[in-house]
Amino acid sequence: MAVESSPEVGDHAATRRAWQAAPGRRASVLRGLLRDRIAVAGMLLVGLFTAAALLAPMLAPHDPNAVDATVRLASPSLQHPLGTDELGRDMLSRILFGGRWSLGIAAAATIAVMAIGIVVGSVAGYYGGALDTAIMRVVDVLLALPDLVLYLAIVGALGSGLRNVLIALIGVSWARYARIVRGLVLSLREREFVRASEALGARDRRLMLRHILPNVVPPVVVLASLQTGGLILGLAALGFFGLGVQPPTPEWGTMINQSRLFLQTAPALMVWPGLAISLTVLGFNLLGDGLRDVLDPRLEPDR
Amino acid sequence: MRRILVLVPTWLGISFFAFALASLAPGDPAELILARELDEPPTPAQLQAFRERFGLDDPFLVQYGRWVANAVTGDLGVSFRSGDPVFGELVSRLPATLQIAVPGFTVAVLLALLVGVVSAVRRNSLIDHGSRVGALLADSVPSFVLAYLLIIVFSVVLGLLPVAGRGGPEHLVLPVLTLALATTASLMRLTRSSLLEVLGERYVRTARAMGLPERWVILRHALRNALIPVVTFAALIFGGFVTGTVIVETVFAWPGVGKFVVDSIFDRDYAIIQGFVVFTGTVFVLINLAVDLLYVRLDPRIRLAVDAERGRGG
Numbered sequence: 001m002a003v004e005s006s007p008e009v010g011d012h013a014a015t016r017r018a019w020q021a022a023p024g025r026r027a028s029v030l031r032g033l034l035r036d037r038i039a040v041a042g043m044l045l046v047g048l049f050t051a052a053a054l055l056a057p058m059l060a061p062h063d064p065n066a067v068d069a070t071v072r073l074a075s076p077s078l079q080h081p082l083g084t085d086e087l088g089r090d091m092l093s094r095i096l097f098g099g100r101w102s103l104g105i106a107a108a109a110t111i112a113v114m115a116i117g118i119v120v121g122s123v124a125g126y127y128g129g130a131l132d133t134a135i136m137r138v139v140d141v142l143l144a145l146p147d148l149v150l151y152l153a154i155v156g157a158l159g160s161g162l163r164n165v166l167i168a169l170i171g172v173s174w175a176r177y178a179r180i181v182r183g184l185v186l187s188l189r190e191r192e193f194v195r196a197s198e199a200l201g202a203r204d205r206r207l208m209l210r211h212i213l214p215n216v217v218p219p220v221v222v223l224a225s226l227q228t229g230g231l232i233l234g235l236a237a238l239g240f241f242g243l244g245v246q247p248p249t250p251e252w253g254t255m256i257n258q259s260r261l262f263l264q265t266a267p268a269l270m271v272w273p274g275l276a277i278s279l280t281v282l283g284f285n286l287l288g289d290g291l292r293d294v295l296d297p298r299l300e301p302d303r
Numbered sequence: 304m305r306r307i308l309v310l311v312p313t314w315l316g317i318s319f320f321a322f323a324l325a326s327l328a329p330g331d332p333a334e335l336i337l338a339r340e341l342d343e344p345p346t347p348a349q350l351q352a353f354r355e356r357f358g359l360d361d362p363f364l365v366q367y368g369r370w371v372a373n374a375v376t377g378d379l380g381v382s383f384r385s386g387d388p389v390f391g392e393l394v395s396r397l398p399a400t401l402q403i404a405v406p407g408f409t410v411a412v413l414l415a416l417l418v419g420v421v422s423a424v425r426r427n428s429l430i431d432h433g434s435r436v437g438a439l440l441a442d443s444v445p446s447f448v449l450a451y452l453l454i455i456v457f458s459v460v461l462g463l464l465p466v467a468g469r470g471g472p473e474h475l476v477l478p479v480l481t482l483a484l485a486t487t488a489s490l491m492r493l494t495r496s497s498l499l500e501v502l503g504e505r506y507v508r509t510a511r512a513m514g515l516p517e518r519w520v521i522l523r524h525a526l527r528n529a530l531i532p533v534v535t536f537a538a539l540i541f542g543g544f545v546t547g548t549v550i551v552e553t554v555f556a557w558p559g560v561g562k563f564v565v566d567s568i569f570d571r572d573y574a575i576i577q578g579f580v581v582f583t584g585t586v587f588v589l590i591n592l593a594v595d596l597l598y599v600r601l602d603p604r605i606r607l608a609v610d611a612e613r614g615r616g617g
Binding site for chain 1: 312313316317319320321324325327328329439440442443444445447448451452454455459466542543545546549550553564565567568569573576577579580583584587588
């Protein structure tokens with residue numbers, strides 16, 4: 001009974017329990033993922049490409065932008081394991097360094113989008129009212145049009161290049177997160193532990209940080225793993241149109257755009273970056289499906 | 304009726320987004336248009352006259368109000384490049400887009416139904432596993448990579464089909480195939496899961512217990528009900544088709560709306576991009592409305608509920 005009379009004790013007890021439970025829960029998530037063969041395949045693919053991108057300077061046999069007119073469009077050899085492109089640049093090195101751009105941009109965008117989605121969605125769901133209505137109207141508009149149409153419209157207006165590509169990816173993708181977080185917060189508000197804490201006089205900030213946020217993060221992580229593949233595809237599509245990161249930067253989509261003139265004479269220029277994009281996205285999709293099954297079976301992708 | 308009212312603010316939001324975007328674009332539209340018309344940089348006096356004529360010095364919201372009032376009547380302004388109305392420019396390219404989108408959609412739906420039903424009926428068979436892998440690949444391989452791979456195999460290596468361009472029926476094969484393969488996966492999986500769910504229902508068991516042939520049970524009793532969500536979802540893959548046609552038209556140099564819009568981006572023709580966003584948004588809003596109405600008609604449970612409510616409400 002003492003617990004009920006003192007909010008401090010109650011909160012501490014709950015927090016302690018949460019802390020104690022956290023490592024175990026984390027371990028069980030990992031165990032669950034490892035049991036799931038599909039998720040393991042996804043983790044391996046994502047891990048492989050992430051490691052390759054991070055270690056690119058050590059792994060790459062050549063400078064990715066080093067032009068060598070003597071070996072233009074060369075077939076694979078010991079010197080150039082994946083051959084060379086139209087300027088004699090080493091394909092393997094460009095794919096490895098390209099991963100830094102493709103994965104790096106997707107990772108940066110994912111982190112930004114998670115943060116924006118959590119903040120905006122929580123505010124909308126927690127405070128409700130006119131603010132909620134206004135935010136959800138914006139979300140409705142962003143979800144009403146296909147992502148690529150919005151990307152094209154934004155990049156079309158602002159111009160191509162890294163900064164504007166990031167603006168497009170982030171400016172469009174936060175909406176899906178905000179909608180899901182808002183729904184979660186709305187239902188959490190009605191849960192007993194939140195009502196109890198509220199009745200005990202906890203402030204908004206405390207409620208949000210202590211009780212709501214920890215319950216919002218796991219489904220958002222699942223969503224992020226499911227959506228990162230889409231972000232990589234969106235980035236690659238902008239690159240393919242020639243509207244993404246500009247050459248000579250070896251971003252995978254941009255490389256495919258550059259390879260178009262050589263489709264008939266040197267299809268390998270398209271195949272390698274195409275394979276890199278496909279396998280990375282496949283990895284994220286497998287990992288996302290696995291995570292969803294383990295963490296939150298209710299969270300279905302909205303399309 | 305309520306549904307229509309909800310869609311109005313969404314449409315207004317889309318139009319506002321399109322309008323605001325162009326004002327974020329670097330460069331002065333007055334200068335762009337005048338420079339094209341005069342073939343030389345305009346003088347300040349000419350710029351001023353132009354601005355006054357088109358009200359470009361009015362407050363932002365006044366300009367938006369005027370623009371959206373015109374947009375409702377189908378007037379989306381004029382292309383910076385050609386000087387022709389945006390609406391006409393887009394509509395004149397629509398037939399080319401529909402020429403690949405309609406067969407693409409048809410093939411996608413037929414493929415989804417055929418493979419989806421077989422995967423559900425023969426669960427865990429080779430076809431079921433194959434369709435699962437196929438769906439996973441369709442979600443992971445970008446459609447432009449798929450298109451190029453098809454070109455490499457069928458045009459470059461086998462030499463069976465043209466690489467790009469619009470012409471005879473042989474020019475249609477690869478664009479339509481790309482579009483269908485890129486969009487069919489989700490529909491296929493939905494057909495399968497929807498049919499599986501229905502096959503567990505009591506009326507299916509009853510039909511089987513009555514000794515009806517399995518084929519009859521599936522086609523007459525199960526599929527009819529399983530298709531309700533599939534039909535509505537088929538309309539919702541519209542987004543996939545917009546995206547798909549933009550990419551497919553770019554790959555195959557197909558002179559449709561999508562390729563035109565991408566070209567316009569490189570020409571900094573914002574009026575076209577604006578028009579495309581509003582155009583797509585309008586079609587999307589209408590499709591959503593149609594799906595809602597269709598759902599009510601198709602599912603007797605919802606129809607009865609709606610009728611009952613109407614009767615009570617008077």
